[in-house]
Amino acid sequence: xxxxxxxxxxxxxxxxxxxxxxxxxxxxxxxxxxxxxxxxxxxxxxxxxxxxxxxxxxxxxxxxxxxxxxxxxxxxxxxxxxxxxxxxxxxxxxxxxxxxxxxxxxxxxxxxxxxxxxxxxxxxxxxxxxxxxxxxxxxxxxxxxxxxxxxxxxxxxxxxxxxxxxxxxxxxxxxxxxxxxxxxxxxxxxxxxxxxxxxxxxxxxxxxxxxxxxxxxxxxxxxxxxxxxxxxxxxxxxxxxxxxxxxxxxxxxxxxxxxxxxxxxxxxxxxxxxxxxxxxxxxxxxxxxxxxxxxxxxxxxxxxxxxxxxxxxxxxxxxxxxxxxxxxxxxxxxxxxx
Numbered sequence: 265x266x267x268x269x270x271x272x273x274x275x276x277x278x279x280x281x282x283x284x285x286x287x288x289x290x291x292x293x294x295x296x297x298x299x300x301x302x303x304x305x306x307x308x309x310x311x312x313x314x315x316x317x318x319x320x321x322x323x324x325x326x327x328x329x330x331x332x333x334x335x336x337x338x339x340x341x342x343x344x345x346x347x348x349x350x351x352x353x354x355x356x357x358x359x360x361x362x363x364x365x366x367x368x369x370x371x372x373x374x375x376x377x378x379x380x381x382x383x384x385x386x387x388x389x390x391x392x393x394x395x396x397x398x399x400x401x402x403x404x405x406x407x408x409x410x411x412x413x414x415x416x417x418x419x420x421x422x423x424x425x426x427x428x429x430x431x432x433x434x435x436x437x438x439x440x441x442x443x444x445x446x447x448x449x450x451x452x453x454x455x456x457x458x459x460x461x462x463x464x465x466x467x468x469x470x471x472x473x474x475x476x477x478x479x480x481x482x483x484x485x486x487x488x489x490x491x492x493x494x495x496x497x498x499x500x501x502x503x504x505x506x507x508x509x510x511x512x513x514x515x516x517x518x519x520x521x522x523x524x525x526x527x528x529x530x531x532x533x534x535x536x537x538x539x540x541x542x543x544x545x546x547x548x549x550x551x552x553x554x555x556x557x558x559x560x561x562x563x564x565x566x567x568x569x570x571x572x573x574x575x576x577x578x579x580x581x582x583x584x585x586x587x588x589x590x591x592x593x594x595x596x597x598x599x600x601x602x
Contacts, residue, residue: 375462393456412436465499
């Protein structure tokens with residue numbers, strides 16, 4: 265009797281499970297559909313249109329597609345034949361490599377100091393984060409008019425009071441020093457953001473690790489390199505991704521520090537703006553060509569993708585390091601169901 269009743273129970277149970285899975289799938293689709301449609305409309309369509317536009321000569325951004333002239337890869341040849349664009353690529357490489365290294369190192373040191381048990385921790389954290397929420401225009405105005413000023417600037421006054429006449433006479437806003445001044449201002453406004461992320465990551469590390477290391481006789485430097493740094497690997501990776509995206513979109517600081525006369529701070533995004541709207545950088549007038557501006561956008565997109573691929577290769581996730589984790593999780597899940 266039991267052998268006859270058991271088979272009749274199985275199809276009913278399978279049908280219930282199937283209906284439950286269908287209901288769950290419909291539920292997930294109904295919630296995901298708006299987000300997917302927004303992604304397709306807001307991100308995918310402009311990306312596809314930019315890729316297409318980069319292959320055409322387009323005089324004005326509002327021109328109809330019928331008036332576009334197909335020129336193939338000529339826009340990209342124009343970019344790499346332009347001294348201004350090559351200068352912008354050199355600048356963005358320095359912003360990404362040198363600026364990124366300096367900003368992340370300083371942010372890490374400040375995050376470690378803040379989370380080391382210093383008094384008024386929340387106050388110092390808020391104070392360091394404060395420049396990040398100030399408008400870029402106001403921040404640049406403060407640096408150029410009150411810190412870098414060659415007559416009464418903060419740096420000149422401090423160096424003169426310390427007797428450092430050579431540093432007091434340094435021309436911060438001279439064309440050959442504009443890039444350095446821009447990076448100092450950019451670091452000042454960006455460090456607080458990464459300090460906040462890294463400090464949160466350090467606070468999330470269990471104190472048991474540090475207590476065990478202290479019992480074993482490890483000093484602060486050993487605990488930093490043996491515990492803090494390895495456990496912050498994913499946080500560092502996210503910080504690098506965020507900084508890379510911000511560096512590739514470097515525009516406001518570059519424009520404000522150029523004073524519309526210098527080329528020392530030009531970046532690809534500034535070159536793209538000049539190509540699309542016909543603005544002149546310094547004494548160089550970029551020909552009006554929206555297609556060339558779209559080609560710059562494609563180049564920026566390619567650089568962001570390459571940076572992310574490089575990070576995935578150099579800093580793989582723990583799941584990537586141990587490919588058996590997924591199979592182990594799947595086995596344990598199946599075992600629980602059984």
